Amino acid sequence: MTVPVLKPPAEQAPYDAVVIGVSAGGLNALRAILPRLPEKFPLPVVVVQHRGVESDGFFAQYLDQRCAVQVKEAEEKEQAVPGTVYLAPANYHLLLEDDRTFSLTLESRVCFARPSIDVLFESAADVYGSRLIGIILTGANDDGSRGLAAIKKRGGLAVVQDPVGAEVETMPLAALQTADVDFVLPLGAIGLFLANLYKQR
Amino acid sequence: MTNTTDDDKEVEDLEINLLLEGMFKRYGYDFRDYSLAHLRRRLRYRLDSSGLSDMGAMLHRVLHDRSFFELLLRDLSINVTEMFRDPSIYLRIRTEIVSRLKTYPFVKIWHAGCATGEEVYSMAILLHEEGLLERCQIYATDFNQIALKKAKEGIYALDQVRHFTANYQKSGGKESFSDYYSADDHSVIVKNWLKTRIVFADHNLVTDSVFSEMQLVVCRNVLIYFNRELQNRIFQTFYESLCPGGFLWLGSKESLSFSTMGERFEALFPDEKIYKREL
Numbered sequence: 001m002t003v004p005v006l007k008p009p010a011e012q013a014p015y016d017a018v019v020i021g022v023s024a025g026g027l028n029a030l031r032a033i034l035p036r037l038p039e040k041f042p043l044p045v046v047v048v049q050h051r052g053v054e055s056d057g058f059f060a061q062y063l064d065q066r067c068a069v070q071v072k073e074a075e076e077k078e079q080a081v082p083g084t085v086y087l088a089p090a091n092y093h094l095l096l097e098d099d100r101t102f103s104l105t106l107e108s109r110v111c112f113a114r115p116s117i118d119v120l121f122e123s124a125a126d127v128y129g130s131r132l133i134g135i136i137l138t139g140a141n142d143d144g145s146r147g148l149a150a151i152k153k154r155g156g157l158a159v160v161q162d163p164v165g166a167e168v169e170t171m172p173l174a175a176l177q178t179a180d181v182d183f184v185l186p187l188g189a190i191g192l193f194l195a196n197l198y199k200q201r
Numbered sequence: 202m203t204n205t206t207d208d209d210k211e212v213e214d215l216e217i218n219l220l221l222e223g224m225f226k227r228y229g230y231d232f233r234d235y236s237l238a239h240l241r242r243r244l245r246y247r248l249d250s251s252g253l254s255d256m257g258a259m260l261h262r263v264l265h266d267r268s269f270f271e272l273l274l275r276d277l278s279i280n281v282t283e284m285f286r287d288p289s290i291y292l293r294i295r296t297e298i299v300s301r302l303k304t305y306p307f308v309k310i311w312h313a314g315c316a317t318g319e320e321v322y323s324m325a326i327l328l329h330e331e332g333l334l335e336r337c338q339i340y341a342t343d344f345n346q347i348a349l350k351k352a353k354e355g356i357y358a359l360d361q362v363r364h365f366t367a368n369y370q371k372s373g374g375k376e377s378f379s380d381y382y383s384a385d386d387h388s389v390i391v392k393n394w395l396k397t398r399i400v401f402a403d404h405n406l407v408t409d410s411v412f413s414e415m416q417l418v419v420c421r422n423v424l425i426y427f428n429r430e431l432q433n434r435i436f437q438t439f440y441e442s443l444c445p446g447g448f449l450w451l452g453s454k455e456s457l458s459f460s461t462m463g464e465r466f467e468a469l470f471p472d473e474k475i476y477k478r479e480l
């Protein structure tokens with residue numbers, strides 16, 4: 001398997017943030033990606049994973065123990081900083097503000113989901129413009145494809161997990177249909193791809 | 202597909218600013234310090250379903266058409282709520298806060314942003330079971346008159362009641378939840394006696410002032426829609442409204458941690474977002 005290597009100009013990193021959307025099969029998918037990130041990964045990573053209304057901070061703790069980067073739930077008005085992975089808390093939509101702080105809302109479900117991937121991606125596209133990477137992973141619905149299209153529309157980079165080999169192919173397929181995707185990668189390659197982005201500096 | 206450039210976005214932001222300014226000047230509702238990400242989302246949603254060409258056209262429309270303003274008002278106020286939301290926190294209120302409230306001869310409670318009333322009736326039920334309701338005055342306010350009207354009526358869809366009942370039981374409820382409402386085929390209506398200690402009133406947190414001294418202010422899932430500066434201002438309002446040592450109860454994802462007002466309150470139960478005003 002070949003992992004595309006983007007060569008950033010020596011000094012200037014071309015991206016400022018990564019957003020990830022995942023649904024059914026999310027735990028395994030995130031476990032395959034996030035531990036590959038080095039402790040000083042220079043971007044904030046923001047994740048929406050669909051999960052139960054009542055789920056608590058356990059999921060963040062579980063991943064935090066397995067990753068070099070810090071993994072935590074995003075808090076409202078908290079600033080998104082590099083080297084940290086933020087998970088959307090259960091039952092609220094998560095949005096990014098221009099000053100790179102988080103907002104939460106209780107707006108009704110989007111694509112039956114709250115948090116919704118579209119909501120995060122569209123707000124992040126407003127904030128980061130072309131300096132954003134959006135990634136859609138395994139899942140059983142089509143949340144995230146509009147958001148990924150919004151990221152492309154602002155000139156950002158769109159990555160989708162290869163539907164072949166995805167635990168559930170529906171979400172990657174929907175994203176491929178809706179957005180003009182840059183890279184389709186197997187799970188194992190996505191973590192490497194992110195880690196490689198900044199290696200050669 | 203043409204890309205949206207930084208330029209387009211700058212223009213859109215400018216139009217949004219003008220729109221908010223226009224709504225404030227014309228109708229007195231001030232959304233200028235709401236979360237911009239939330240505003241963009243809701244206004245774009247209205248734009249898409251209105252058939253208008255851009256935010257500038259929406260500004261024109263809103264200035265000339267009051268009913269369009271009412272529509273935007275509804276778009277910008279999210280009324281999602283439920284009875285005994287976060288039951289374990291209600292349990293904490295029941296076991297830890299009620300006993301402290303009992304030390305006051307008379308207790309005033311303010312639910313700011315009460316939406317359609319579920320939260321207020323939950324509180325009234327809890328206070329009743331703890332034998333405190335008769336000594337309380339509850340003020341339930343919101344700036345959305347449609348929501349407020351529903352709150353006063355206290356009529357809720359029957360299919361929600363199962364969920365409400367489960368929440369009630371988890372929150373330490375002591376009676377049978379069905380004692381508090383009468384039901385017909387589609388809906389339940391809250392018993393009248395539960396309403397006697399509650400005053401419902403139209404009140405805008407951003408533009409209206411403090412109206413009484415409270416022992417407890419409940420403001421849950423309202424401040425998440427405000428930017429940091431406005432949050433600070435509203436925390437100041439609550440500070441002024443509370444008696445020294447009075448309690449402030451926020452939504453489960455809200456906190457005073459990122460606020461300049463943090464040091465004027467003690468985090469009594471930080472996980473439950475229950476704060477105590479300094480003396």
Ligand SMILES: C[S@@+](CC[C@H](N)C(=O)[O-])C[C@H]1O[C@@H](n2cnc3c(N)ncnc32)[C@H](O)[C@@H]1O
Nearest residue numbers: 278282314316343344345405406407421422423
């Ligand atoms: C999501 S609901 C929260 C309802 C309830 N407190 C709960 O947590 O379940 C938010 C409410 O805040 C109200 N609201 C928003 N801005 C307001 C303002 N400036 N003044 C008063 N109420 C406001 C909205 O109309 C809405 O009913």
